[in-house]
Amino acid sequence: ATKKAWDLLESGSSSLDAVEQGCMIEEADVNNQSVGKGGLPDRDGNVTLDACIMNSKGDCGSVVYLKNITHAISVARKIMEETPHVMLAGVGAEKFAYSLGYKKEKLLTDKSRLDWLDWKLKSEYKPIINIENHDTIGMLAIDKNGDISGGCTTSGLAYKMSGRVGDSPIIGSGLFIDNEVGGAVATGLGEEVVKTVGSFLVVELMRNGYSPQKACEEAIRRIVSKKNSNYKDFQVGYIAINKSGETGSYSIHDGFSMTKYENNLNKTFKSNYYSG
Ligand code: GLY
Numbered sequence: 001a002t003k004k005a006w007d008l009l010e011s012g013s014s015s016l017d018a019v020e021q022g023c024m025i026e027e028a029d030v031n032n033q034s035v036g037k038g039g040l041p042d043r044d045g046n047v048t049l050d051a052c053i054m055n056s057k058g059d060c061g062s063v064v065y066l067k068n069i070t071h072a073i074s075v076a077r078k079i080m081e082e083t084p085h086v087m088l089a090g091v092g093a094e095k096f097a098y099s100l101g102y103k104k105e106k107l108l109t110d111k112s113r114l115d116w117l118d119w120k121l122k123s124e125y126k127p128i129i130n131i132e133n134h135d136t137i138g139m140l141a142i143d144k145n146g147d148i149s150g151g152c153t154t155s156g157l158a159y160k161m162s163g164r165v166g167d168s169p170i171i172g173s174g175l176f177i178d179n180e181v182g183g184a185v186a187t188g189l190g191e192e193v194v195k196t197v198g199s200f201l202v203v204e205l206m207r208n209g210y211s212p213q214k215a216c217e218e219a220i221r222r223i224v225s226k227k228n229s230n231y232k233d234f235q236v237g238y239i240a241i242n243k244s245g246e247t248g249s250y251s252i253h254d255g256f257s258m259t260k261y262e263n264n265l266n267k268t269f270k271s272n273y274y275s276g
Helices: 002-010 015-028 072-082 090-099 110-120 190-195 198-207 212-224
Strands: 049-054 060-066 087-089 137-142 148-154 175-178 182-188 236-242 247-251 257-262 265-270
Touching (some): 002 137, 015 049, 015 072, 015 137, 015 148, 049 175, 060 072, 072 087, 072 148, 087 090, 148 182, 182 198, 190 198, 212 236, 212 247, 247 257
Parallel strands (some): 060 087
Antiparallel strands (some): 049 060, 137 148, 236 247
């Protein structure tokens, strides 16, 4: 994803094109079981996708509970660009995608169906720490004009309740961009990100002088220091970028990583973490 985004940025494309097409790489990868096609289904066996995208002008688009279409990120972009709305959900979102020419696809692969059948034997419902190693993809990019965009796409928590929506399509929670300041994106247990409006918080902290790294750390601290926080049982991670191109990443537990493509180097970093 980062390689694709970098190639586009190098050839002068916008940060919006870069994050959309980067995210599409993971959505199409059937071996990635938490994004796009091949994603693990909800407890009833349905694969439902959530995604959002935000550009440097502060426009945004979001798609929620989308079935049968692989490229949720592109549908989110079209919602931003071609409708008067920010968010479309469920059947309406799917109908909108067909009106754009998208074809109905089967998103549940044999592997994900077998994993789901296996899960059903116990039907135990609890988030698994570091399933986030292959969770939601969140991308932030800054282009040659210095404009920042972000995208976020996921099939959500594996074996979630039917109808469950996480943080990824919620502007301000899963993703937030302010072109004057920077951008942030979240991964991990969406419920905990929504409760602290995590990505907006990271950007606001940067506006108030925090570095991207310190802003991610403070946003994680807000989650773990909540009264009765059971953070030992779940993972959340943030990545952030500011207007100068400085970046940061931080998570609650070990196992969260960020990939950064800069100056022709595509590098994956293990994130620092809280763990407590
Ligand atoms: N962060 C993805 C989700 O909770 O759905």
